[in-house]
Amino acid sequence: MSDLKTEFETAVAESKQLPEKPDNMTLLKIYALYKQASSGDADGDRPGMTDFVGRAKWDAWHNLKGQTPEQAMQAYIDLIESLK
Incomplete structure (x- = not known):
């Protein structure tokens, strides 16, 4: 698990330095995967x-x-890798 967490943290850092800004649907997917990975299922209203x-x-x-x-x-790591 610690290797995956390290890879995830690296991918988060790399997501801020992509060669070009992803389209809105991709940005939503990045956001959703990040939230799911860091907070679990969506909560609140x-x-x-x-x-x-x-x-x-x-x-x-x-x-x-x-x-x-x-x-x-x-999934987050794979998506960021595909955008590099």
Whole structure:
């Protein structure tokens, strides 16, 4: 697990230095995988209709419900590697 956590932390750092900014759908996926890996399943209330960004982020995270933090970490690492 510690190797995976180290790889995840490295991928998080690398995500801030990608050669070009990913499109919005990819950014949502990066956000959702990060939240799932670091916080587990989405909690709290879904943001209201007027909070478009917050709602999209929450929905993307909520769609990963049931995925283990380890699975989310590996998916995050793989996604960042594919964007380099």
